[in-house]
Amino acid sequence: MQIYGKHNCNFSELPEVNAGPDNKATCFTNPIIEGKAEGNYYWSINGLDIGEEDLKFEFITDKTQTLVLHAIKDGCASTDTVEVKFETCNNLFVPNSFTPNNDNRNDVFIPVGKDISTFKMIIFNRFGEEIFNSTNINNGWDGTYKGTLCQFGLYIWFIEAYDSKENLLKSGDSSYGKVLLER
Numbered sequence: 001m002q003i004y005g006k007h008n009c010n011f012s013e014l015p016e017v018n019a020g021p022d023n024k025a026t027c028f029t030n031p032i033i034e035g036k037a038e039g040n041y042y043w044s045i046n047g048l049d050i051g052e053e054d055l056k057f058e059f060i061t062d063k064t065q066t067l068v069l070h071a072i073k074d075g076c077a078s079t080d081t082v083e084v085k086f087e088t089c090n091n092l093f094v095p096n097s098f099t100p101n102n103d104n105r106n107d108v109f110i111p112v113g114k115d116i117s118t119f120k121m122i123i124f125n126r127f128g129e130e131i132f133n134s135t136n137i138n139n140g141w142d143g144t145y146k147g148t149l150c151q152f153g154l155y156i157w158f159i160e161a162y163d164s165k166e167n168l169l170k171s172g173d174s175s176y177g178k179v180l181l182e183r
Helices: none
Strands: 032-034 040-045 048-051 056-058 065-073 076-085 116-124 130-134 153-163 176-181
Antiparallel strands (some): 032 056, 040 048, 040 065, 116 130, 116 153, 153 176
């Protein structure tokens, strides 16, 4: 026995569609979901169609999302749903510049992070000389060296920070970088 829908669709021959496995992200940015579909396809999220450029979909949000992959072939339609759950990342934010000019705005170079249990920061000048270090996340660099104002320019920072679960925290993909001191 064959059953057909209103568009002459044979229900035993629905297009194959697979939006991929559900994901629970522990800490990553811009996850990509890759699906498979026969025929024409499009993605929808929260009931809104979001396009058909690619079978890959990149998230740029930080909350739980339900994504639906729709496939249409020979008048027949199928869907598959994938749910992606995001958890707050304990990444470290490190500013790329500061202005230690005593205006009480951005006067101290200080990283920001959550749940930091171990911290070490070292600042180097352009000659590789260590000019500041701290093991306290709340103790930032004020732009001085031995009580003297440092010159305008780029300085190198190295930061080693761990959360309470002993996970290494980074700024982006790195534990070192540059900061611009502006006066």
